[in-house]
Amino acid sequence: MTEHNPTTTSKQTFAALGQRVIDIETDAVRGLSRFLDENFATACELLLACKGRAIVIGMGKSGHIGGKIAATLASTGTPAFFVHPGEASHGDLGMITEQDVVIAISNSGETAEVLSIAPLIKRRGVKLISMTGNPRSTLAELSDVHVCIAVEQEACPLGLAPTSSTTATLVMGDALAVALLHARGFTADDFAMSHPGGSLGRRLLLHIHDVMHAGERTPLVNQQVTISAALLEMSRKGLGMTGITDDQGRLVGIFTDGDLRRILDQRIDLHTTAIAQVMTPNPITIKPDVLAAQGLKLMEDRKINGLFVVDEQGFAQGALNMHDLLKAGVL
Secondary structure, eight states: OOOOOGGGSOHHHHHHHHHHHHHHHHHHHHHGGGGOSHHHHHHHHHHHHOSSOEEEEEOTHHHHHHHHHHHHHHHTTOOEEEEOHHHHTTTGGGGOOTTOEEEEEOSSSOOHHHHHHHHHHHHTTOEEEEEESOTTSHHHHHSSEEEEOOOSOOSSTTSOSOSHHHHHHHHHHHHHHHHHHHHHTOOHHHHHHTOOSHHHHHHHHOBHHHHSEEGGGSOEEETTSBHHHHHHHHHHHOSSEEEEEOTTSBEEEEEEHHHHHHHHTTTOOTTTSBGGGTSEESOOEEOTTSBHHHHHHHHHHHTOSEEEEEOTTSBEEEEEEHHHHHHHTOO
């Protein structure tokens, strides 16, 4: 390797080199639009009709991209997994069944490890989709449908390291996955079921009833009690607020820490004044079956720190505040 003194490369040069890569790869992605043709649509139809799984194979950098494509397909409603072509030649080919569809990735279309198993895949009657940069390649000719991923040039100045080509392959894989997602009518709830972990899963799966304080933990007082009695309830329940109910038990108001600070300036007698005289009537509420993430948005939009949860008749079912959403990982 030729030695190079890194101090001779300025920060501006590094930035210019990086910009060149971004420009070339951006052009490569834009160029993919011309390949969203009948072959692309046929590939989508094969995958949509597949009774088994989408099996993605690829060698080297194509294999790394293939793994991500398989993961994206699996998380968006198309059961899929990646099989290494080298391992397939040594037993893993048994993972592929007649009901599956294989997506074989090779930029040249001449990758030996992929070509060695392609005839065996075809012999089993498995549908084969190829993704290559050469429609006249051996792999393209062997496949049932070919999706072109050709690029004008690699971003690597030597034209050797897979750069633009792998980016284009990844984007075409995303195009397949999202087109299938739409065709299947895949919803946010479906997505959440395959992403139960992390903040995304919590935002899509947790409902208000999962995070609210319910039963005896709900701060509630009757509208006839004094302010001091309401403060004791707030202190016991620790949510910085209490709900106010009528004689039938329906929620008619709310009193918060902020309300307390405001009335202290008015010299109101806390021991004789009924809470109904200082409460905020008709408070903002939410239903228990609403997504917790929607509760968060409601609080942010209305600039409030807490919510009471009520049923269709207006009876309080629970309460929650921003801390509860933070603790649950919704924030």
